[in-house]
Amino acid sequence: MYGMLFSIRSFVSKMSPLDMKDGFLAFQTSRYKLHYYETPTGIKVVMNTDLGVGPIRDVLHHIYSALYVELVVKNPLCPLGQTVQSELFRSRLDSYIRSLPFFSARAG
Amino acid sequence: MAIFSVYVVNKAGGLIYQLDSYAPRAEAEKTFSYPLDLLLKLHDERVLVAFGQRDGIRVGHAVLAINGKDVNGKYTADGKEVLEYLGNPANYPVSVRFGRPRLTSNEKLMLASMFHSLFAIGSQLSPEQGSSGIEMLETDTFKLHCFQTLTGIKFVVLADPRQAGIDSLLRKIYEIYSDFALKNPFYSLEMPIRCELFDQNLKLALEVAEKAGTFGPGS
Numbered sequence: 173m174y175g176m177l178f179s180i181r182s183f184v185s186k187m188s189p190l191d192m193k194d195g196f197l198a199f200q201t202s203r204y205k206l207h208y209y210e211t212p213t214g215i216k217v218v219m220n221t222d223l224g225v226g227p228i229r230d231v232l233h234h235i236y237s238a239l240y241v242e243l244v245v246k247n248p249l250c251p252l253g254q255t256v257q258s259e260l261f262r263s264r265l266d267s268y269i270r271s272l273p274f275f276s277a278r279a280g
Numbered sequence: 281m282a283i284f285s286v287y288v289v290n291k292a293g294g295l296i297y298q299l300d301s302y303a304p305r306a307e308a309e310k311t312f313s314y315p316l317d318l319l320l321k322l323h324d325e326r327v328l329v330a331f332g333q334r335d336g337i338r339v340g341h342a343v344l345a346i347n348g349k350d351v352n353g354k355y356t357a358d359g360k361e362v363l364e365y366l367g368n369p370a371n372y373p374v375s376v377r378f379g380r381p382r383l384t385s386n387e388k389l390m391l392a393s394m395f396h397s398l399f400a401i402g403s404q405l406s407p408e409q410g411s412s413g414i415e416m417l418e419t420d421t422f423k424l425h426c427f428q429t430l431t432g433i434k435f436v437v438l439a440d441p442r443q444a445g446i447d448s449l450l451r452k453i454y455e456i457y458s459d460f461a462l463k464n465p466f467y468s469l470e471m472p473i474r475c476e477l478f479d480q481n482l483k484l485a486l487e488v489a490e491k492a493g494t495f496g497p498g499s
Contacts, residue, residue: 176401183394184419186387187438189284189302191338191380194420201402203411220407 282440291432293396307379308336314372342381
């Protein structure tokens with residue numbers, strides 16, 4: 173997935189007819205939509221959703237600023253750059269996602 | 281000018297047709313005196329701005345013309361190297377035009393093949409079964425729509441993000457392709473499309489789609 177996103181980013185910067193500010197935002201196929209948010213430090217937040225979901229850039233930004241930065245970056249026991257092991261991060265992220273308006277437990 | 285370009289990609293990923301129809305990109309022309317307060321670098325046979333964003337000149341813009349004469353890659357119209365020319369204080373004051381570099385046809389070919397692979401990977405990354413490839417790719421300056429036919433031909437349209445009706449435009453382009461390219465006895469399959477009627481009808485269809493589209497700028 174990382175290679176795909178990296179290629180899409182360079183593809184988009186070449187193709188764009190005007191100077192870009194935010195860059196690549198999302199892509200969709202017939203079954204899913206992939207949303208992308210990259211911070212200036214290189215942390216990428218990716219979310220795969222159903223097709224009915226609109227722009228969720230601020231959601232991804234919230235996941236970065238209120239969850240990742242607070243619970244992982246500021247945690248002295250979490251080594252940055254490695255897989256996040258923090259249970260607190262996992263559970264907070266899970267409850268945040270469940271609270272989002274477009275999250276609904278679909279049957280199947 | 282809400283529809284920027286149309287690309288048609290064949291089964292193997294090669295570009296067989298390309299049309300650009302957007303207005304000229306933002307360009308900035310300024311007169312400079314020595315020393316130049318922008319940092320230029322040579323990249324991919326072009327001279328790009330590496331550092332020193334100001335007055336409409338952004339990082340990534342290329343040198344388009346010096347003293348009114350278009351540059352040829354990294355050489356000026358007279359055959360001298362641009363970086364050398366701009367490093368020589370005897371040539372100042374000089375007027376240089378910067379702007380977003382236009383894609384060469386080689387680059388377009390490369391980008392078309394790149395998109396062909398990205399399309400395929402998009403379907404494999406899917407968390408659900410039976411996904412198609414990338415149908416729509418969104419950025420803040422443009423939206424890319426792709427329609428893949430049952431025969432593997434991909435029609436790719438780059439448009440303004442607010443432009444509506446691109447799905448029906450893609451179907452219309454498919455119709456025009458089958459009417460004017462496939463039914464042409466002199467056209468061989470998977471080869472670059474060089475049919476005048478196809479060009480004309482495609483341009484007409486783009487105009488109709490732009491007018492019928494959203495209430496964006498220029499409508």
